Amino acid sequence: MTDPVILALTAGEPGGIGPELCLQLAVRPREAGLVVVASKQLLEARARLLGLPVALHDWAPGQEPTFSAGALSVLDVPGCASVDAGRLDPANSAYVLRTLETAANGCLNGAFDGMVTAPVHKGVINEAGIEFSGHTEFLQDLCGVERVVMMLATDDLRVALVTTHLPLKDVSAAITPERLSQVARILDTDLKAFFAIEQPRILVAGLNPHAGEGGHLGREELDTIEPTLEHLRTEGLNLIGPLPADTLFTPHWLDQADAVLAMYHDQGLPVLKYQGFGRAVNVTLGLPIVRTSVDHGTALDLAGTGNADAGSLHTAIRVGAQMARCRKTVNRGPNS
Structure with a gap:
């Protein structure tokens, strides 16, 4: 039987489509355990806006994420300001980076087998006075590697x-x-x-x-x-x-x-x-961890409309799960 895999999923820019893409996952079968690393309050507000009946369950390391239809496990990261879908707010920049740190550190300490990232907005993070060139470079620095x-x-x-x-x-x-x-x-x-x-x-x-x-x-x-x-x-x-x-x-x-x-x-x-x-x-x-992401941006014009396509996120989760399982097999060895 395939070993269970738990992936951290960061919800990205609060004003973008990331939170609702995460919520859409609740209505689809999941091939891996998923924990959304985000403000629970933000996810609840976006679910109400879109009329999505999604139950959000608090998660802590060591627990098995929920696979139930209509439910998601959430590792709550507080500090997200009030958010209007489609609107950027530099006040949320530190919160966004905390979600990335939380997910990456969870991978490094073994709580997660990998992380999947929804899109962030580089410009608004820099407007907040935080030097940020992207997920890739941020995770490179956090993990302390010379080249990614x-x-x-x-x-x-x-x-x-x-x-x-x-x-x-x-x-x-x-x-x-x-x-x-x-x-x-x-x-x-x-x-x-x-x-x-x-x-x-x-x-x-x-x-x-x-x-x-x-x-x-x-x-x-x-x-x-x-x-x-x-x-x-x-x-x-x-x-x-x-x-x-x-x-x-x-x-x-x-x-x-x-x-x-x-x-x-x-x-x-x-x-x-x-x-x-x-x-x-x-x-x-x-990196010393598994990290995959979507191939698109924050799509502010679609945020809050319910029209965002989660296709790339599903692919990122599928590939992340495959990578995590493959690494477990390689590390364990054929005779383990």
Whole structure:
């Protein structure tokens, strides 16, 4: 029998769609134990606004979350100001970060097997005077790791990034042998640990058009990417490339690949989101915990309308549960 998995689910920006996406989960079968880490008062108010008859049960570490239809387990995080759906309030920024800290610390101490995050609003957190560049960097600092990797995935495609939220003019300088090596090793290691892929086959995109055209369209491939990949292959990594990004995302290459490693944000993610927006999941690799997230933002215009689509959240929960179970199996070993 499969070991039970308990996932923490943070509700994200209080004025956005995150709270109601969490509430929608109560009416669907759940393949993992879920604990919503949020203000119980906020969830009750949003349920009343939407007319959702959801029973919210207080949860404490060591308890089994409820699987009952129409009910959710909640780890109450106080301090959320009065909230109007669709309206941002910088006064809630510290509360939002407390939900992330609570969930992550619960993963680190074993209360949770992983965490799933609904969207936050970076701008309003910064307006509150709190430096915040996103979930990924926040969890990297909290967990004390040097490098993490952003990977988005659908059922058919995984795309990881060497660089993430950088202006395009800064990307080339950021692609160093050290960074590329760290990212490739993390991707290879975590595909094995969390997705049970024994020998991941990773396609690596070049930076320039036509992967540099032998140096005529840029030398990053010749000077940095190719030598680094060659060295990593001596460590046993199965890396194919650098390949021209305009032809890499075709069945000829993708049919036999486990993941794509893109050099920058808008090189790989537009393809993935075209292929599966609303059904994709954002995975943070390189952490000592499981973390998945939705592939969309706070959607303030939809908050409180009841029209928000929980498809990406369901995917994030499913993938998070699979990753947590896979890690338990790997850590336990085949003969345990």
